[in-house]
Amino acid sequence: MTVRLIVRTFSELCLTVGTVIVLFVVYVMYWTGVQAQSATAGQIDILEREWVDRPVAETVTAAPPPEPYRAGRGIAVMYVPRLGKDWEWPVLEGTSPGVLKKGLGHYPATARLGETGNFSVAGHRRTYGDPFKDFPRLRPGDAVVLTDGTTWYTYRVARAPLRTVPTDIGVIDPVPRKSGFDGPGRYLTLTTCEPEWGSSHRLIVWAHLDATQPVTQGKPLALTG
Incomplete structure (x- = not known):
């Protein structure tokens, strides 16, 4: 009788643990993606509504003075044709877990978009919409390509992704x-986790600013060609 009770209890425990594991996998692989889809669409919508009433310059040099980036707020929308024709993600200020659930995150200590320095952005490889799932490609x-509502910025990737450790903050x-x-310039850095379902390392891509144009001139060739 005691043996039967132990076996039954163990079986029920295994069933419970198995159910929890399945639910966790569903949450990680599916539900976080659903959450991200809603959150990123909402962030892009907020940005686009903010841009409607913003003064738009006819030339890049005539653009109004930039506003300070605010933590957790959207600052731009990014497009990477290599990762898909419909690949479109908001870039928010900050890289906290809460921010990265809503889109990509700008490292606050790095340069502003399009300015001299290194505009650096982090994104999830997996979960929360898998924005950088195909990063190795x-x-x-x-x-x-990024836009802040007044200007299009087209960066060009300089080299294939580099694998490094999380402490390599350089x-x-x-x-x-x-x-x-080899010297100061207007650069872009993209970072994500490596391996695909882990975080022991990082993958890094660097790019340099290749062209800018005001949004009044339409989308850049990189998105229409």
């Missing part, structure tokens, strides 16, 4: 270490 010459320096850049 990026290649030299690929376009990374990758977001104004002139990033190991990037191959």
Whole structure:
């Protein structure tokens, strides 16, 4: 009788644990994606509504003075054609877990978009919409396009993704270490986790600003060609 009770209790425990594991996998692989889809769409909508009433310059040099970035608020929308024709993600200020559930995150200590220095952005490889799932596909010459509502910024990837450790913070320096850049410039750094379902390392991609144009001139060639 005691043996039967032990076996039954153990079986019920295994069933419970198995159910919890399945539910956790569903949450990680599916539900976080549903949450991210709603959150990112909401962030893009907020940005676009803010941009409607913003003065738009006819030339980049005539653009109004930039507003300070505010923690947790959207600052731009990013497009990477290599990762899909419909790949579109908001970039928010900060890299906290809460921010990265809503989109990509700008490292606050790095340069502003389009300015001299290193505009650095982090994103999830997996979960919360998998924004950088295909990060290893990026290649030299690929376009990374951003807009802040007044200007289009087209960056070009300088080299294939580099694998490094999380403590290698020099990758977001104004002139990033190991990037191959030999002096000050207008750079972009993208970072994500490596391996795909882990976080023991990081994958890094660097790019340099290739072109800018006001939004009044339409989308850049990198998005329409």
